[in-house]
Amino acid sequence: MDDLVVVSMTVNGRAVRRAVSPRQSLADFLRQDLGLTGTHLGCEHGVCGACTIVVDGRIQRGCLSFAAQMEGHTVETIEGATASGRLAALQTAFRERNALQCGFCTPGILLTAAEFLADNPRPIRDAIRTALSGNVCRCTGYHAIVDAVASAAEALS
Amino acid sequence: MKPRPFKLIRVDSAEGASEALARHGEEARILAGGQSLVPMMNFRVAAPAVLVDINACTGLGGITRTGDIIRLGALTRHRETATSTLVADALPLLAMAMPHVGHLAICNRGTFGGSLAHADPAAELPACALLLDGSVVIGSLRGERRVAAADFFRGLYTTAIEPDELLLAVEFQARRPNAVFAFHELARRHGDFALAGIAASAIRVGEMLGDIAFVGFGIADRPVLLPSVARLAAGALPRLPQIAALKEALAADVEILPDNQQSPAMKAHIVAELILDALGQLSRKGTA
Numbered sequence A: 001m002d003d004l005v006v007v008s009m010t011v012n013g014r015a016v017r018r019a020v021s022p023r024q025s026l027a028d029f030l031r032q033d034l035g036l037t038g039t040h041l042g043c044e045h046g047v048c049g050a051c052t053i054v055v056d057g058r059i060q061r062g063c064l065s066f067a068a069q070m071e072g073h074t075v076e077t078i079e080g081a082t083a084s085g086r087l088a089a090l091q092t093a094f095r096e097r098n099a100l101q102c103g104f105c106t107p108g109i110l111l112t113a114a115e116f117l118a119d120n121p122r123p124i125r126d127a128i129r130t131a132l133s134g135n136v137c138r139c140t141g142y143h144a145i146v147d148a149v150a151s152a153a154e155a156l157s
Numbered sequence B: 001m002k003p004r005p006f007k008l009i010r011v012d013s014a015e016g017a018s019e020a021l022a023r024h025g026e027e028a029r030i031l032a033g034g035q036s037l038v039p040m041m042n043f044r045v046a047a048p049a050v051l052v053d054i055n056a057c058t059g060l061g062g063i064t065r066t067g068d069i070i071r072l073g074a075l076t077r078h079r080e081t082a083t084s085t086l087v088a089d090a091l092p093l094l095a096m097a098m099p100h101v102g103h104l105a106i107c108n109r110g111t112f113g114g115s116l117a118h119a120d121p122a123a124e125l126p127a128c129a130l131l132l133d134g135s136v137v138i139g140s141l142r143g144e145r146r147v148a149a150a151d152f153f154r155g156l157y158t159t160a161i162e163p164d165e166l167l168l169a170v171e172f173q174a175r176r177p178n179a180v181f182a183f184h185e186l187a188r189r190h191g192d193f194a195l196a197g198i199a200a201s202a203i204r205v206g207e208m209l210g211d212i213a214f215v216g217f218g219i220a221d222r223p224v225l226l227p228s229v230a231r232l233a234a235g236a237l238p239r240l241p242q243i244a245a246l247k248e249a250l251a252a253d254v255e256i257l258p259d260n261q262q263s264p265a266m267k268a269h270i271v272a273e274l275i276l277d278a279l280g281q282l283s284r285k286g287t288a
């Protein structure tokens, strides 16, 4: 085994201090060590977006950083974002528009859409598609997802 | 899809990074945004024994202007470059290229220095750095040196950076008055690497274009200047050159390499079309 590194961070508002292996990804750490299994791992090389999480207020890939790098950082997962209520409009729209089937991609898409809408409160459809281009969904064919983000934008404005 | 075990060294200054690199030599790699290195480690294409994490370094980020020189620190995130008004005003080519670079989550993390140091032949920023004649500032315990972009890219994922060296910043001359730019690429999906692309610049006086230059990317083992294409385009003005002539000029400038999807002939055709788009954009009034 490799040497463990002690790291302190805030996860969903809670202070967390753990010894981790340097090679453990942040996404694996959240799932395996903290039991936050809403963060999914699809490709583990940055292309599918299922592992999207929020660090210091900005989305990033949970599979492309290491837990050991998170010293002093603030991490928010789909569990934390849901509990805070900040995704409620998007989540309602996703339910109403059937914008998920298996739900594997959904946490990543919700967090991505939330950051996009915060910067672009009145997006055109094409801009929504571009913003979600880094999130793969194998079930829905995307139309319903774009619909849901558009109607959440309307509901929020 | 997990990386090999490695030792993580977290440094908070460029000097600290240089010391770690000097100590661990070829075993060590710099970890910046991790958006290229970590995928390679997960695939085990790369297996460094030591990672030197520079994300907490102060003084390595930020976009600043001193007189006519714009400096982008190595740790400048793509998102900052994409949204910077300084970049939009003084380096419009970069502003045009940024929307093609990666997705939102990638851009929040990926860095300017990392993109240049990684030297993916299909990446946008190395092509821009070459066309804009950027000066790459590199440091180590041995001191600081500058390498012109034309000498910096040495081949596939290969640059002038030595194992003990750190990319500190890239400096560009602010746009000259009347300078116009164009940037076009073909990608299968927004945010993906280009199948092929073109960056172009010229000086426009009234209806006339002078000093035309092109860089092609995604076509060889590094971004390449296309002087024969530029001569052909200048000679044809105010009309556009013929596609067949463009392909001949292109062949004189570069031996186009295939990738896993396209033959050299297909790439040559794509590039020729992109060059026509770029020329159209350069000639149009009211464009940047």
Ligand SMILES: Cc1cc2nc3c(=O)[nH]c(=O)nc-3n(C[C@H](O)[C@H](O)[C@H](O)COP(=O)(O)OP(=O)(O)OC[C@H]3O[C@@H](n4cnc5c(N)ncnc54)[C@H](O)[C@@H]3O)c2cc1C
Pocket: A045, A046, A047, B029, B030, B031, B032, B033, B034, B035, B036, B037, B038, B039, B074, B100, B101, B102, B103, B106, B109, B110, B111, B112, B113, B114, B115, B117, B118, B122, B123, B124, B125, B161, B165, B166, B167, B168, B191, B192, B193, B194
């Ligand atoms: C899904 C996906 C899509 C992408 N699409 C695009 C795209 O369309 N266009 C594009 O250009 N890029 C794209 N990228 C790559 C992205 O832009 C990377 O962020 C960038 O290429 C590398 O920057 P980084 O900071 O992440 O570097 P890292 O991954 O941390 O490092 C890359 C390499 O550079 C070295 N390095 C980094 N910084 C320094 C430094 N300061 N000094 C010395 N060496 C250094 C590292 O040791 C490593 O070898 C994509 C990535 C992903 C995952």
Ligand code: FES
Pocket: A040, A041, A042, A043, A044, A045, A046, A047, A048, A049, A050, A051, A052, A061, A062, A063, A064
């Ligand atoms: S698992 Fe991270 S992007 Fe696919």
Ligand code: FES
Pocket: A099, A100, A101, A102, A103, A104, A105, A106, A136, A137, A138, A139, A140
């Ligand atoms: S709902 Fe199944 S992958 Fe998107």
